[in-house]
Amino acid sequence: MNLETLIEALGLKCKCCWEKLKSTQVKGGYAGDLLSDVMANSSAGDIWVTRQVHQNIVAVASLKDLAGIVVVQGATPEKDTLERAGKEGIPILVTDMAKFEVVGRIYRLLSEG
Amino acid sequence: MSGDDLIESLEGIYHIQGRDFVDAGIVSSEVKKSLQGKGIPESIIRRIAVITFEAEINIISYAQQGTIQLFIEPDAVIIEANDMGPGIADIDLALQEGYSTADDSIRELGFGAGMGLCNIKKFSDIFELTSEVGQGTHLKSIVKLNG
Ligand SMILES: Nc1ncnc2c1ncn2[C@@H]1O[C@H](COP(=O)(O)OP(=O)(O)OP(=O)(O)O)[C@@H](O)[C@H]1O
Ligand SMILES: [Mg+2]
Numbered sequence: 001m002n003l004e005t006l007i008e009a010l011g012l013k014c015k016c017c018w019e020k021l022k023s024t025q026v027k028g029g030y031a032g033d034l035l036s037d038v039m040a041n042s043s044a045g046d047i048w049v050t051r052q053v054h055q056n057i058v059a060v061a062s063l064k065d066l067a068g069i070v071v072v073q074g075a076t077p078e079k080d081t082l083e084r085a086g087k088e089g090i091p092i093l094v095t096d097m098a099k100f101e102v103v104g105r106i107y108r109l110l111s112e113g
Numbered sequence: 114m115s116g117d118d119l120i121e122s123l124e125g126i127y128h129i130q131g132r133d134f135v136d137a138g139i140v141s142s143e144v145k146k147s148l149q150g151k152g153i154p155e156s157i158i159r160r161i162a163v164i165t166f167e168a169e170i171n172i173i174s175y176a177q178q179g180t181i182q183l184f185i186e187p188d189a190v191i192i193e194a195n196d197m198g199p200g201i202a203d204i205d206l207a208l209q210e211g212y213s214t215a216d217d218s219i220r221e222l223g224f225g226a227g228m229g230l231c232n233i234k235k236f237s238d239i240f241e242l243t244s245e246v247g248q249g250t251h252l253k254s255i256v257k258l259n260g
Contacts, residue, residue, distance in 0.1 A: 035170075036228035039163050040235070044155070052223045059138025063145060063162040065155070080135070088142075 001026050001109065003068055003091055006047065010095065010105055012070060016082050017091040024091065026067045029110065031103045035060050042066060049102050055081040062088040070106075072099045122184045122191075129169055131177045131198065134222060141166040144183050148190065157256060160236040161190055164254045167229035168194035174219050175199065176249065189238075192254045200246040208234065208242070 004021040027045030032038045033052050044065040053075050061069050068091035071077055077092050085092045124147050127140040144165045148158045172179035176198025184191040201207045208230050215225030234240045239255035
């Protein structure tokens with residue numbers, strides 16, 4: 001499934017890299033706020049669900065070739081984060097939903113295919 | 114391999130400033146870019162990216178400054194991280210998953226899980242960590258390119 005389909009299904013807001021939504025395939029997902037955990041255990045093509053907003057999240061997503069980042073619980077990504085995400089081509093999506101709900105809904109979508 | 118061979122395979126030396134969390138990850142991105150387009154499989158590049166990132170973040174978190182060197186050999190990629198910092202008194206302890214001395218300012222950024230060194234070890238084929246208290250820390254990681 002591509003990112004655009006996922007965003008529409010969950011009602012996420014896109015904060016940067018709109019141009020990449022159609023062409024980015026989501027292959028799986030990972031959730032976590034500890035960067036070393038995500039570094040070690042996420043897979044390429046995963047959508048990453050987190051509460052972190054600092055620009056280091058962009059480095060992690062870019063180094064691991066993640067599909068994009070969903071920032072949950074209404075947290076606002078820092079300005080530097082969005083700038084760096086734009087430069088590195090990492091879509092940042094936001095939602096007011098809590099992590100549990102976002103993860104559950106993405107999991108269901110992905111397993112339904 | 115001799116010293117001359119190593120110098121020949123040196124692809125880049127990157128300087129890292131301690132406590133500079135704004136630029137964190139820049140060196141790892143540079144390293145990743147240097148590895149692309151050379152016929153190295155993406156999965157191996159991602160392993161090296163994890164190793165470099167964890168080494169870079171540790172220098173930023175704990176040392177005054179340091180360097181990361183990237184060597185590309187025909188059959189392996191070598192990452193060396195050297196820093197001037199407090200050093201590690203008990204290396205076995207530091208390598209235990211969950212052990213961390215990260216302070217709150219580091220934890221707020223999502224670091225300090227005590228997983229970084231374990232990750233480096235896990236993603237390396239050969240891993241060496243040596244340190245002298247009050248002097249600094251030296252880390253060498255080798256990732257083989259064929260199997
Ligand atoms: N370059 C270094 N200089 C001095 N101490 C270090 C260095 N690297 C690691 N350490 C020490 O080893 C501990 C464990 O490091 P490790 O990278 O495994 O975890 P962490 O940095 O605490 O957390 P994480 O990497 O999961 O964000 C650190 O908390 C620190 O005390
Ligand atoms: Mg660390």
